[in-house]
Amino acid sequence: xxxxxxxxxxxxxxxxxxxxxxxxxxxxxxxxxxxxxxxxxxxxxxxxxxxxxxxxxxxxxxxxxxxxxxxxxxxxxxxxxxxxxxxxxxxxxxxxxxx
Amino acid sequence: xxxxxxxxxxxxxxxxxxxxxxxxxxxxxxxxxxxxxxxxxxxxxxxxxxxxxxxxxxxxxxxxxxxxxxxxxxxxxxxxxxxxxxxxxxxxxxxxxxx
Numbered sequence: 001x002x003x004x005x006x007x008x009x010x011x012x013x014x015x016x017x018x019x020x021x022x023x024x025x026x027x028x029x030x031x032x033x034x035x036x037x038x039x040x041x042x043x044x045x046x047x048x049x050x051x052x053x054x055x056x057x058x059x060x061x062x063x064x065x066x067x068x069x070x071x072x073x074x075x076x077x078x079x080x081x082x083x084x085x086x087x088x089x090x091x092x093x094x095x096x097x098x099x
Numbered sequence: 100x101x102x103x104x105x106x107x108x109x110x111x112x113x114x115x116x117x118x119x120x121x122x123x124x125x126x127x128x129x130x131x132x133x134x135x136x137x138x139x140x141x142x143x144x145x146x147x148x149x150x151x152x153x154x155x156x157x158x159x160x161x162x163x164x165x166x167x168x169x170x171x172x173x174x175x176x177x178x179x180x181x182x183x184x185x186x187x188x189x190x191x192x193x194x195x196x197x198x
Binding site: 003022026041042045050051089093094095 | 102103104105118121122125126138139140141142143144148149150152154187188189190191192193194195196197198
């Protein structure tokens with residue numbers, strides 16, 4: 001299993017505008033083949049900092065995700081929203097343990 | 100490296116009360132040995148759903164985290180806040196790739 005973990009920043013005064021666009025990306029992505037989890041969440045201690053958490057069946061599914069029309073649209077939308085500080089990494093996951 | 104990924108729910112009408120308590124847990128935990136990242140973030144599409152993302156140097160550091168006084172305090176506080184739907188898993192991470 002693959003995890004994608006990271007964050008990006010949306011200017012606080014653009015958050016209300018960003019929220020429905022992010023909801024659309026989330027909904028469309030969760031319907032993609034191989035998507036096990038996909039969420040954006042606003043840091044409770046740092047307004048405007050959006051935490052990204054994703055899980056995918058494979059790197060091939062993740063690569064296909066970046067070629068979808070909704071990701072192309074979001075890539076343009078987020079630039080117009082003034083998105084910054086994008087820091088996102090993929091990892092291979094193993095040894096799952098419930099805490 | 101170890102990742103902790105998961106979520107829990109705080110009743111929406113208790114969020115304002117929960118926010119400074121969560122900020123305290125975050126601050127104290129980030130100062131722990133072996134803590135590389137620790138965040139709580141509210142899902143942009145599901146109010147009250149708090150996404151947890153952590154990175155630790157080792158499972159030993161993570162185990163020590165659960166024995167700290169601030170985690171004991173938070174465990175009591177979160178029960179009083181009506182925390183529910185706690186689903187948190189640890190994984191081993193490998194093959195990091197920047198996206």
